[in-house]
Amino acid sequence: MSHRNVDLPPLNCLQPFEAVARHLSFTRAAQELNLTQSAVSRQIKRLEKNLARPLFHRHNLGISLTPAGERYFRTIQRLLRELDRESAELRRRGAERQLTLASTPTISSIWLARLLPEFQRLYPELDIRILCSESPLHLDVSEYDLGLFYHLDELPAPLGLELTPVFAGEQVICVCSPDYLSRKGPIRDPQHLLQEHRLLIVEDHYHDWLTWADWFSAVGALYHAPQYALRTNSYRLLMQSAVMGQGVALGWESLLQDELAAGRLQRALPQRMPSRGRLNLMQPHHRNPPPAVRRFRQWLLEHAHLAQKTGP
Incomplete structure (x- = not known):
């Protein structure tokens, strides 16, 4: 009925x-x-x-x-004003509780997903939504509140976005799983890595600034085509392959802190390369951020600063 x-x-x-x-x-x-x-x-x-x-x-x-129309008009105006006020209040409360984050599949799965439970324990009333995209250029800035993407320092910020580095400085390291080293034996030096071990090589939009050739040059070693390699255009798949013991990969030390601390990955060699790009918080311009956005931004930057200070 x-x-x-x-x-x-x-x-x-x-x-x-x-x-x-x-x-x-x-x-x-x-x-x-x-x-x-x-x-x-x-x-x-x-x-x-x-x-x-x-x-x-x-x-x-x-x-x-008409007289009836006058009375009805006053009633409708009053009701519409009340509806307008209540709708604005609901939207305001909704904005205070909702947070939409945009990031790459790799950052979302390896780093962000491990951080969010702690943030949600502090702010259980917030509703969090995550959009995955390989680049902020593939999204409209109206679709999200904050983005988390790597960006080359020498390039201008994407249109409509304000960039804030998450970490003070980043280093690129080579990593592999403990299981890989137990099967293949220790890696003595960069040349031994090229000759006897499998390099995991990414062939996507990172290929021009996160390469083995650059890493070898930065650590003062000669590079040539590796004896063994696994190539993919997905950096997420590349890191999963490293965790599964398929070979040695390059990665950002800050991004991999949890994997290193948990023992799922370990340093394959001690050398580091300064990263040409950094993980940035990307916030749309000309938008007054609601409380949920301000809370997450402050919490994330404080968490990242503490994590980089203490190390894995």
Whole structure:
């Protein structure tokens, strides 16, 4: 059995009525509502038929409200003002509780997913949504509140975004699983790595600034094509392959802190390479961030600073 109040008027007629009564003009009401004048007129006639009385006097020079129309107009305006206030309050409360983060699949799965339980324990009332994309350029800035992406220092910030480095400085290291080393034996030096071990090589948008050739050059060693290699265009798959003992990969030390601390990965060689890019918080310009965004931003930067200070 329906509980709908059958005495309610057709609700889609109320906004046209309010606009016509306020302007005392079908033409101006139609312009405001982006409707045709005839559509507005039909809505008013439908409402008058439902109420069984006229709401407007039609004159040669225009229209005016009938006494019933005056009372109804005041009632509708009051109800619409209350609805507007309540809707604004609900939107405000919703914005305070909602947080949409954008990041790459790798950062989301390896780093962010391990951090969020701690943040959610501190702020259990917040609703968190994560969008995964390989690049902020693939997303509209209106789709998220904060982004977490690596960005080359020498490049300008993506349009419409303000960048804040998450870590003070980042180092690129080579890593593998303990199981890999137990099977293949220790790696003596970079040349031994090239000749006797499998290099995991990424062939995606990181390929021009996270490469084995750059790492070898940075640590003062000669590079040539490795004897054994596994190549993929997915950095996420590359890191999963490293964890599963398939070979040796390059990665950002800060991003892999939890994997190193838990023993799922370990340093394959002690050498480091300064990263050309850094993990950045990307915040859309010209938007007043709600409390949920401010809380997460402050918490993340404090967490990252402490984690980098203490190390794995």
